[in-house]
Amino acid sequence: MCLGVPGQVVAIDDAKTARGVVDVGGVRRVANLACVLEGDDPQALVGAWVLIHVGFAMSRIDAEEAARTLDLIKQLGELDDAP
Amino acid sequence: MKYVSEFRDPPAARRLVATIESLMSRRPKTLQGAPLKIMEVCGGHTHAIFKFGLETLLPETIELVHGPGCPVCVLPVGRVDDAISIATSEGVIFCTYGDALRVPGSRTSLAGAKAEGADVRTVYSPTDALALARANPSRRVVFFGLGFETTAPSTALTLLQAEREGVSNFFVFSNHVTIIPALRALLDAEDLQVDGFIGPGHVSMVIGVEPYHFIAEHYRRPFVVSGFEPLDVLQSIAMVVAQHVEGRAVVENQYSRLVSTQGNSAAQTAIHEVFKPRAHFEWRGLGSIAESGLELQPRFARFDAEQAFRVPALSVADPKACQCGEVLKGQLRPYECKVFGTACTPETPIGSCMVSSEGACAAYYSYGRLTSLRRASGLKVHP
Numbered sequence: 197m198c199l200g201v202p203g204q205v206v207a208i209d210d211a212k213t214a215r216g217v218v219d220v221g222g223v224r225r226v227a228n229l230a231c232v233l234e235g236d237d238p239q240a241l242v243g244a245w246v247l248i249h250v251g252f253a254m255s256r257i258d259a260e261e262a263a264r265t266l267d268l269i270k271q272l273g274e275l276d277d278a279p
Numbered sequence: 280m281k282y283v284s285e286f287r288d289p290p291a292a293r294r295l296v297a298t299i300e301s302l303m304s305r306r307p308k309t310l311q312g313a314p315l316k317i318m319e320v321c322g323g324h325t326h327a328i329f330k331f332g333l334e335t336l337l338p339e340t341i342e343l344v345h346g347p348g349c350p351v352c353v354l355p356v357g358r359v360d361d362a363i364s365i366a367t368s369e370g371v372i373f374c375t376y377g378d379a380l381r382v383p384g385s386r387t388s389l390a391g392a393k394a395e396g397a398d399v400r401t402v403y404s405p406t407d408a409l410a411l412a413r414a415n416p417s418r419r420v421v422f423f424g425l426g427f428e429t430t431a432p433s434t435a436l437t438l439l440q441a442e443r444e445g446v447s448n449f450f451v452f453s454n455h456v457t458i459i460p461a462l463r464a465l466l467d468a469e470d471l472q473v474d475g476f477i478g479p480g481h482v483s484m485v486i487g488v489e490p491y492h493f494i495a496e497h498y499r500r501p502f503v504v505s506g507f508e509p510l511d512v513l514q515s516i517a518m519v520v521a522q523h524v525e526g527r528a529v530v531e532n533q534y535s536r537l538v539s540t541q542g543n544s545a546a547q548t549a550i551h552e553v554f555k556p557r558a559h560f561e562w563r564g565l566g567s568i569a570e571s572g573l574e575l576q577p578r579f580a581r582f583d584a585e586q587a588f589r590v591p592a593l594s595v596a597d598p599k600a601c602q603c604g605e606v607l608k609g610q611l612r613p614y615e616c617k618v619f620g621t622a623c624t625p626e627t628p629i630g631s632c633m634v635s636s637e638g639a640c641a642a643y644y645s646y647g648r649l650t651s652l653r654r655a656s657g658l659k660v661h662p
Contacts, residue, residue, distance in 0.1 A: 197376040198323050198350070198429055198637060200481050200507075202282040213440070221280050228406065230436055231545045245282065247484065247537055250376070251404030252433040254546060255484040255537045257282055262536040265506075269291050269514055272298045 200247040202257055205229065208238045216241065218248060228252045282536070286508030287331075295513035296336045302520045303338050314342045316472055317519050318609055320462065321479035322349030322637030323507050329642040331509045341516065344609030345639035347461055348479050350426045350454075351378045352607065352631045352638045353562040356595040358454055359384035365421055365452055365588045366397045372415060374408035375423040377401045382631045385595050389423075405437035405451075412441070412449035421584050424453040428485040431455045431573060432546035435553035438575070438582055452584035453574055456560060458482050459490050460571035466498045470610060475501035475519040477512065480534040485550075487542030491530045499528045506534040553579055563597060563631060564604025603630035606639055613640040620644060 203220035214230040216238065225248075229238060232246055232253045246253035303315070319325055325345045328334055334343055347353055359382050366373035366389060373389070380390045380401060393399035398418075402408050405422050412420035424434040434451060441449045458479060465471055478491060483504045494502045501522035505515035515533045522528060532538055553576060560572025575583045584590070597603065600618045605611035613619055613632065623629040625641055632638035636645075 197378050197426060198481065202280070228436060231432060231543055233545065249481065250430055250433045251406055252436065254429065254432065254481070255543060258536045262282060265533070265536060266285060269295060269510055272294060
């Protein structure tokens with residue numbers, strides 16, 4: 197129940213209750229998007245990556261930050277590889 | 280899978296391990312060879328560490344201590360008895376996450392009660408429980424609210440929806456807990472020997488990183504909020520070790536792709552609207568901790584299972600043979616427990632650390648690293 201899974205919002209099911217359809221590793225499931233709305237239009241969420249916990253999206257995944265973390269790990273390795 | 284597989288890259292993991300080794304070699308001479316104890320607070324991290332065998336990659340001097348951040352593991356016997364009492368009440372459909380089904384109460388578990396005829400259903404989400412309430416207006420549907428700040432918003436939003444829809448046969452038995460009072464209680468314990476922390480990524484996604492500052496400032500321990508993939512955990516360990524070597528203690532955020540400084544304000548608002556701190560809440564193995572549990576606000580009293588049902592609310596001592604408390608405080612490794620793997624197994628658990636897939640004991644048991652660990656520690660192998 198504590199495990200979060202990343203998924204991509206593919207459609208908005210019911211804009212009033214912020215219910216959407218999220219693609220999680222190829223499986224489509226319904227999720228509540230109320231906690232990741234920014235502004236009033238749930239449609240703007242289509243295409244966004246989110247983390248799903250017990251049927252609720254609890255955070256958006258920040259693509260730039262993900263890339264930065266991976267870059268940092270790569271740089272650490274390069275420093276260590278240096279003679 | 281995007282945002283998963285790239286954080287499982289083996290060559291990058293090896294580079295991180297090399298970085299950790301080189302950082303450890305920079306410890307002062309007096310500390311070389313002494314163990315550096317790092318507690319991963321969250322059961323999700325414990326699970327990842329064993330699933331991916333991360334502990335075996337690390338220098339021997341790094342000792343990972345498995346903390347109390349598994350909400351199922353800290354559920355005391357008395358609350359399980361209360362849940363069973365509600366579940367066996369007339370006309371009730373009792374909904375629970377699968378993790379809690381086999382947690383032993385003083386006589387039986389929810390799974391046992393189900394076998395004896397109680398209508399206990401496993402749900403994936405609190406919204407499933409609300410849907411059951413709508414579909415069964417003549418029954419009383421109770422949701423077993425479990426978890427830290429990660430799942431509390433989901434329960435809160437479901438209650439808000441039930442209120443909006445005027446659903447009158449839906450109830451919540453709240454056992455939600457909060458992480459900060461638990462960490463404070465741990466840090467105040469005299470017997471806690473932990474040099475730094477790997478912080479819970481998904482709790483932090485909701486509460487942000489600011490609430491942890493007292494740990495660095497007052498208790499002088501490095502605290503790194505971490506993701507759950509192997510590279511996340513290894514990088515976070517490297518960050519804790521770097522702080523230790525440099526004599527620093529600050530809060531850092533390794534999981535910046537999901538965790539912001541302020542956390543999720545919509546989720547926080549939902550928690551505060553629906554819940555308030557209880558004066559005290561009992562934790563298995565840790566005892567009573569002030570303001571560490573969440574109960575429903577008076578506005579939601581009609582949804583509160585503790586008010587709608589006659590709940591025994593007895594404090595029941597943990598089974599004598601069970602050493603979950605010592606395991607949760609990091610004083611005992613799971614395999615050092617007297618009943619580990621013999622009387623207590625995932626099939627017939629005595630303590631809840633063996634039940635939940637995120638419990639330290641279940642992680643040790645499932646991923647079979649016992650023999651080598653026992654050999655390394657010179658312990659006798661149980662029959």
